[in-house]
Amino acid sequence: MPDERPPGRTAPPGASGWAAPFITGEADVELTPHRLEKRRLAAAVRRIVDAAISMDLSADEVTSLADRLDAMASELSDRPAAAYEGFAEAATSPWADGFFDRSPVLGEANALAPPIRLEFSPDRIVGRVVFGAAYEGPPSCVHGGWIAAAFDEVLGAAQSISGAGGMTAYLKVDYRAPTPLHEELVFEGELARREGRKIFTTGRVRHGDLVTAEAEALFISIDFSRFAEMRRARGDEVEGTTGDA
């Protein structure tokens, strides 16, 4: 297939061709007005989600608001879904629908995502996030499932330091201390080692100086033709085998 790599993106040492999942951050992705508006839309929905469970409203106000939003939701869900290329977690689909823009954890255009903002360096991935009221598990603390999702993502990015990438085989989280809502949290992920297709990663999340959880995850690198197969199963017309058409 033609090399459609966006200008400015380069593979790290050891990466073999465009199909290899290498990541450099998103500074080189063109933020078109359309893309920015999708992000603004998601940010607005995110605020509505937060407000919907936080606001002090009378029963009548809840009814009125629910009516308005319900009508808007019906209008939106009647529209056909847009086709998009690549897949939500793909570092390999930056030109189609945004570099991670649709990710449920990182995606600035996905209202479900907190979103976590990743910083990439050659030996470490750092993810910064503030979880709002919608993510509460224990009182005023982040739900453990969201902490696990955050680790999956940050360690999923850290695996690419190995020059390969694939799917999570296991993820283990040790919850050391309650992790607060409404505070900046800093996730860190590193490559521990690679043994053939097995990519071992480790990480932790800090609130200030306090490590509130630690994690380790194993990723198994896969032939990206498997993503092409999954995309065909999703109904995409995928040419070639790299899955990043």
Ligand SMILES: CCCCC/C=C\C/C=C\C/C=C\C/C=C\CCCC(=O)SCCNC(=O)CCNC(=O)[C@H](O)C(C)(C)COP(=O)(O)OP(=O)(O)OC[C@H]1O[C@@H](n2cnc3c(N)ncnc32)[C@H](O)[C@@H]1OP(=O)(O)O
């Ligand atoms: C979602 C797409 C991610 C793409 C990522 C790409 C690049 C990354 C770059 C940037 C990314 C940035 C951010 C985020 C990225 C990702 C985060 C999200 C990731 C996910 O959210 S992803 C969804 C959850 N994930 C699954 O949905 C996996 C379901 N699963 C399978 O699809 C298969 O299970 C698979 C493919 C894992 C392996 O299958 P397989 O057939 O290819 O390989 P096989 O079974 O032969 O295992 C080979 C060797 O690994 C050992 N092994 C396997 N599993 C093990 C385990 N659990 N514990 C210990 N060892 C294990 C075997 O024992 C053998 O070892 P040995 O060779 O020594 O015998």
